[in-house]
Amino acid sequence: MKFNKRDPVYIQVIRHFKQQIASGHYEPGQEIPSRRELANQLKINPNTAQRAYKEMEEAGLIFTEGNSPSKITKNEEVIGRIRDELISEAIDNFVTAIRPINASLDEVIGLLKEKYVEG
Amino acid sequence: MIEVKDIKKNFGLKKVLKGVSFTANKGEITCLIGINGAGKTTIMNAIMNLTPIKGGEILIDSERLTKETYEKITFIPDAITMLPQMKIGEALQFMKDFYKSWNEERAKELLSFFRLKEEEKISSLSKGNTAKVNLLLGLGLDVDYLLMDEPFSGIDIFSREQITEVFTSHLVEDRGVIITTHEINDIEHLIDKAVLLDDGKVLREFRTEEVRELEGKSVVDVMREVYQR
Numbered sequence A: 001m002k003f004n005k006r007d008p009v010y011i012q013v014i015r016h017f018k019q020q021i022a023s024g025h026y027e028p029g030q031e032i033p034s035r036r037e038l039a040n041q042l043k044i045n046p047n048t049a050q051r052a053y054k055e056m057e058e059a060g061l062i063f064t065e066g067n068s069p070s071k072i073t074k075n076e077e078v079i080g081r082i083r084d085e086l087i088s089e090a091i092d093n094f095v096t097a098i099r100p101i102n103a104s105l106d107e108v109i110g111l112l113k114e115k116y117v118e119g
Numbered sequence B: 001m002i003e004v005k006d007i008k009k010n011f012g013l014k015k016v017l018k019g020v021s022f023t024a025n026k027g028e029i030t031c032l033i034g035i036n037g038a039g040k041t042t043i044m045n046a047i048m049n050l051t052p053i054k055g056g057e058i059l060i061d062s063e064r065l066t067k068e069t070y071e072k073i074t075f076i077p078d079a080i081t082m083l084p085q086m087k088i089g090e091a092l093q094f095m096k097d098f099y100k101s102w103n104e105e106r107a108k109e110l111l112s113f114f115r116l117k118e119e120e121k122i123s124s125l126s127k128g129n130t131a132k133v134n135l136l137l138g139l140g141l142d143v144d145y146l147l148m149d150e151p152f153s154g155i156d157i158f159s160r161e162q163i164t165e166v167f168t169s170h171l172v173e174d175r176g177v178i179i180t181t182h183e184i185n186d187i188e189h190l191i192d193k194a195v196l197l198d199d200g201k202v203l204r205e206f207r208t209e210e211v212r213e214l215e216g217k218s219v220v221d222v223m224r225e226v227y228q229r
Helices: A009-022 A035-042 A046-058 A076-101 A105-118 B040-047 B088-098 B104-113 B127-139 B157-168 B208-215 B219-227
Strands: B002-011 B014-024 B029-033 B055-060 B073-076 B145-149 B176-181 B193-198 B201-207
Touching: A009 A046, A009 A076, A009 B208, A035 A046, A035 B157, B002 B040, B014 B029, B014 B040, B014 B055, B014 B176, B014 B193, B014 B201, B029 B040, B040 B055, B040 B073, B040 B145, B040 B176, B073 B127, B088 B104, B088 B127, B104 B127, B104 B157, B127 B145, B127 B157, B193 B219, B201 B208, B201 B219, B208 B219
Parallel strands: B029 B176, B029 B193, B073 B145, B145 B176
Antiparallel strands: B002 B014, B002 B055, B193 B201
């Protein structure tokens, strides 16, 4: 995972987890690395990893029972919401980028269809 | 917490520290940034009481440096202080004999983490491996605070990566770390706090995640602002 330098690292970590959850790469109920392991894997400050986990726990993305490792949420509603959020975010970015070019919606949709299938 | 409060220091007529204040918390990595001559190493030496200061005070967990607080802290200089003809194993034995707080188990772990061998002679090591031994000798001590002077200076990229990895591992645990560097680029994501120094003064002290979150700036962005005024 590659970090950019201007967004808070904990937010980038959360985004990474959301992508993994939405894509199904992380399955519901799957165990995730400990805070320390994550810090080590991503080469980030352990306090930052801790912060990301705390926020994800509060948002219901992950859960922890007793002393066992944290797991990905099993709540389908939350997973659906993450997916919607990511799609909507990507579309927003796309629209922001394409609008200044003044291409017609039909043209954009046509191209989009083509590219999407290719990809 | 280490509190540096308005410390001043002269070398002859030259004022090298002109009232430096900052804090470094336990469980965090605080980075002193500045070009050579900004006063980084002098600050380290002052915290360790290796050089007398002219004004101000330094508190470690609310106490001035005494024999007791001295046990809580260690300084890893940028050059190795062991005799070059020593073997790594002999240096470790020396540490064990000399320091009550030496943690042999952790030292062994670090040795294998860095892939160093006890029978290697210090004088025969590459620059990167010498830096690792140096770090190992400091990290092997059970202390609350670690001061490291330029741990990344002049070593190859793979050694840098390995040293970076140590910072994120249990080997540093919940200790307070102060490091100095003039090259921040590949450790931006690693530090909790940055203290920008120039000409014996603190120009800015900030928490890195806060600056990203509230101002959308990277550490280097802030440095550019502060230093290029």
